Amino acid sequence: MKAILALEDGRTFEGEAFGATGTTTGEICFNTSMTGYQEVVTDPSYRGQIVAMTYPQIGNYGITTEDNESAQPHVRGFVIGELCNVPSNWRSTQNLDTYFKEHGILGIEDIDTRSLTKHLRSLGAMRACLTTELDAAAAIEAAKNSPSMEGSDFVKEVSTEKDYAWDQESRNWIIPNASTGEPGPYQELPPARHRIVAYDFGIKYNILRRLRQAGFEVDVVNSRATAEEVLAKNPDGIFLSNGPGDPAALDYIHEELKKLIGKKPIFGICLGNQLLAHAFGGTTFKLKFGHRGGNQPVKDLRTGKVTITSQNHGFAVDPDSLPDNVEVTHINLNDGTVEGMRHKEHPVFSVQYHPEAAPGPNDATYFFEEFAAMIDATK
Structure with missing residues (x-):
């Protein structure tokens, strides 16, 4: 299924959906960690944010329950270059796609995360919309109409x-x-x-x-x-x-x-x-x-x-x-x-x-x- 990531300044990225389907909004930001995607997803500090990982392949060691940083994921959406659906890790209990489906988290893969990161570094973190339902124009409007991180109490x-x-x-x-x-x-x-x-x-x-x-x-x-x-x-x-x-x-x-x-x-x-x-x-x-x-x-x-x-x-x-x-x-x-x-x-x-x-x-x-x-x- 196709998915669209739309930024409030009108920039859009099209990719493949994974995890849940639907529409979500939040502040888009990037994380440069090479490992620790599970800890990022379950960190309550990411409440209200769509997170883009700069490391190219995510999901390669699956999900391990005892590595969670809280009882549930808190990201609004997850943006990656490539999803690994067959994790290699003896401690893993499920893959990232299944975990996101269980918790209603939208993900998008197969986008140019390097280009996205450079865009955010140049113009700053901004509001965004991740969707499997809306067209690009509607997704941009949804991003523009979403709440700002400034003044928020999450x-x-x-x-x-x-x-x-x-x-x-x-x-x-x-x-x-x-x-x-x-x-x-x-x-x-x-x-x-x-x-x-x-x-x-x-x-x-x-x-x-x-x-x-x-x-x-x-x-x-x-x-x-x-x-x-x-x-x-x-x-x-x-x-x-x-x-x-x-x-x-x-x-x-x-x-x-x-x-x-x-x-x-x-x-x-x-x-x-x-x-x-x-x-x-x-x-x-x-x-x-x-x-x-x-x-x-x-x-x-x-x-x-x-x-x-x-x-x-x-x-x-x-x-x-x-x-x-x-x-x-x-x-x-x-x-x-x-x-x-x-x-x-x-x-x-x-x-x-x-x-x-x-x-x-x-x-x-x-x-x-x-x-x-x-x-x-x-x-």
């Missing part, structure tokens, strides 16, 4: 309805190694040393796994949890998760975070970093085409060390808006945008990228230990 759609304690499988999967004595397929977990509250703005499962692997017992709360409700749990620390949409639209969260600064150690990732900026009194702005992929270079301004990071965000912190008691600690080497902050007076820090990145890179996993050390220092 957090309310992806945050947990009920608070819960994370008790799922969190052991790290490893390959058995006779030379080191590692029996596999899992490493045993350390005892829990700290109990924290994690705000769910669209939290990924691997963040929760990494927190438990670093010795944290985690209670997850809804995005609308008040500061008073969080402090009533008397946690050792507070974690602010990733999530979708425009951080400036989440003023109800900014106000609660303001009340938590200085009360408990705080660590934020991605949207959590942007929300802290607003709580500090700063602002955020929309990037032209965002940072999405596993190859973003970040410099630690305190040490000069450069790490390769996994990122997924379309907004960034304005460094000139931050107060004097907040320090920018990390920057993106491609465009100089803020990638990390810390408060000079209180135990609060955050990064814009993903230390828990699955399938990688793993350069930044040390931040979970840094959070534990910060909690130890404040006890």
Whole structure:
């Protein structure tokens, strides 16, 4: 079946449909990761977006349930060069086409993803329509009439309805190694040393796994949890998760975070970093085409060390808006945008990228230990 991808500026691409049929709209963006399409599809931070993968063949290792980043896919649509329907992976349980059909996700293949990516890099992320029903003209109009990402609150759609304690499988999967004595397929977990509250703005499962692997017992709360409700749990620390949409639209969260600064150690990732900026009194702005992929270079301004990071965000912190008691600690080497902050007076820090990145890179996993050390220092 034919499918059409139409952009709000009138550019169209025609290809072959896979997954579900119908019509969907959302902001079109691209991801440069070579692996990890399943993690992208199930990442709640992609709520409201149609994602184009720049890597040419997608689906070659299938879908493995325990690799999901949430209970369901969140992308509005998926754009690829070539679909592999016969995955080669002993852990795979189904192919991508079947998975999309089950969850009602539209996909399109056999389009020039390089041309699409260059177009978005030149003109910026924009609204789009993916359809198997409409003609090109109607699809362009549907894209133009769809909501903008700016001003959107998708957090309310992806945050947990009920608070819960994370008790799922969190052991790290490893390959058995006779030379080191590692029996596999899992490493045993350390005892829990700290109990924290994690705000769910669209939290990924691997963040929760990494927190438990670093010795944290985690209670997850809804995005609308008040500061008073969080402090009533008397946690050792507070974690602010990733999530979708425009951080400036989440003023109800900014106000609660303001009340938590200085009360408990705080660590934020991605949207959590942007929300802290607003709580500090700063602002955020929309990037032209965002940072999405596993190859973003970040410099630690305190040490000069450069790490390769996994990122997924379309907004960034304005460094000139931050107060004097907040320090920018990390920057993106491609465009100089803020990638990390810390408060000079209180135990609060955050990064814009993903230390828990699955399938990688793993350069930044040390931040979970840094959070534990910060909690130890404040006890």
